[in-house]
Amino acid sequence: MNASSLRPLNVTLFSPGMEQDTASPLRELTTGLAQGDDAAWTQFHREYGPGIFRQLLASTGGDHDLATEALQQTYLRVARHVRPCDAAAMFGAWLRIVARTALHDCRRRRVSFRTLLQRRHADPSDAPSDEKEEERLLTALDHALSQLVPEDRSLLEAKYFAGTEVRIIASQLAVSPKAVESRLTRARAQLRRHLLAALPRHD
Amino acid sequence: MTEKHDPRTKLLTEIFHEEWSGGAPAGFARDAAALVRRRRRLRHSLVAAGTAAAVAVLTLVLSRPAPEHFRQRSLPQAEPAYEIISDDELLAQLSDRPLLAMRTESGTREFVLLEP
Numbered sequence A: 001m002n003a004s005s006l007r008p009l010n011v012t013l014f015s016p017g018m019e020q021d022t023a024s025p026l027r028e029l030t031t032g033l034a035q036g037d038d039a040a041w042t043q044f045h046r047e048y049g050p051g052i053f054r055q056l057l058a059s060t061g062g063d064h065d066l067a068t069e070a071l072q073q074t075y076l077r078v079a080r081h082v083r084p085c086d087a088a089a090m091f092g093a094w095l096r097i098v099a100r101t102a103l104h105d106c107r108r109r110r111v112s113f114r115t116l117l118q119r120r121h122a123d124p125s126d127a128p129s130d131e132k133e134e135e136r137l138l139t140a141l142d143h144a145l146s147q148l149v150p151e152d153r154s155l156l157e158a159k160y161f162a163g164t165e166v167r168i169i170a171s172q173l174a175v176s177p178k179a180v181e182s183r184l185t186r187a188r189a190q191l192r193r194h195l196l197a198a199l200p201r202h203d
Numbered sequence B: 001m002t003e004k005h006d007p008r009t010k011l012l013t014e015i016f017h018e019e020w021s022g023g024a025p026a027g028f029a030r031d032a033a034a035l036v037r038r039r040r041r042l043r044h045s046l047v048a049a050g051t052a053a054a055v056a057v058l059t060l061v062l063s064r065p066a067p068e069h070f071r072q073r074s075l076p077q078a079e080p081a082y083e084i085i086s087d088d089e090l091l092a093q094l095s096d097r098p099l100l101a102m103r104t105e106s107g108t109r110e111f112v113l114l115e116p
Helices: A025-034 A038-047 A049-059 A064-081 A088-110 A113-122 A130-146 A150-161 A166-173 A177-198 B007-016 B024-063 B087-094
Strands: B099-103 B109-113
Touching (some): A038 A049, A038 B024, A049 B007, A064 A088, A130 A150, A130 A177, A130 B007, A150 A166, A150 A177, A150 B007, A166 A177
Antiparallel strands (some): B099 B109
16 A cells, blocks of 8 residues: 555545445554555554644643653554444544553653542542543644734634645745745744643643 | 544543544554554464464374274285195105105104205
8 A cells, every 4th residue: 555545534534334435544554554565654643643733732732852752652552453444433433542641641641649649538529521622722822823823823814724835825925935934833832821821830 | 432522522632632643542552453463363373373283283183093902904825834645645746766764852753854
């Protein structure tokens, strides 16, 4: 399997029992993952990695180091256990569980289990769902974006929300693409500071 | 879970990982792919080794000679040590040849045919 043979995964959900004449893109991807195919793993990283990282980042309250460590562990667990799969919803749910347990184990390595138990015992309500945590993260991101200077916010919105290419932004601003990249780097660094300040750490 | 669901996901990843497609996180994906390949190679090696061992054991068992008591033996027909013949046959075989009768130490007698 090579990179060109992998189709994008924008068609996914199949109802159970639905007959498929050809292998679904998700089945192709998961088969490639199970075979250790580099192109499949690159596609997986591009299409699923950001979502996994977002979940982990939300669960760690913005602890980027822990989220990155858990991301690596998640990939290794996916490598050990992935099987060919047709159902996008099932695959997505499985990935969430794998990421959650990988993060749990990373935390356990960092914090003694006893401490974790004591904290859970002291405050059993301190176990928000993934969805709530992600909602909190995205709200914090929106808040951080609103704190940027308008030029930086517009730049980030153009690139990430409108999907405008850097060279087009550069021509609109009458600057070089390299200058736009530099401004984007600074804007992201500023956004990261605002975001981390807005997120309560709860690891 | 793909980043297509919310454009903010890509922004979030690039806030923390400028080089999402080529940096450390991409290395995690390469490591994972390499892990799968190593595990598959190991699994195939184990299966091959197991199959070879099973074939070797089977060959050994089949080629081993059967135990002695299981083997069917054809016993040679034993020649009788003596033959009982009639008086007439005896006389015919002697055909007037001299016969020497000797007393042995144990007191029995032994007959020796004297060849002419």
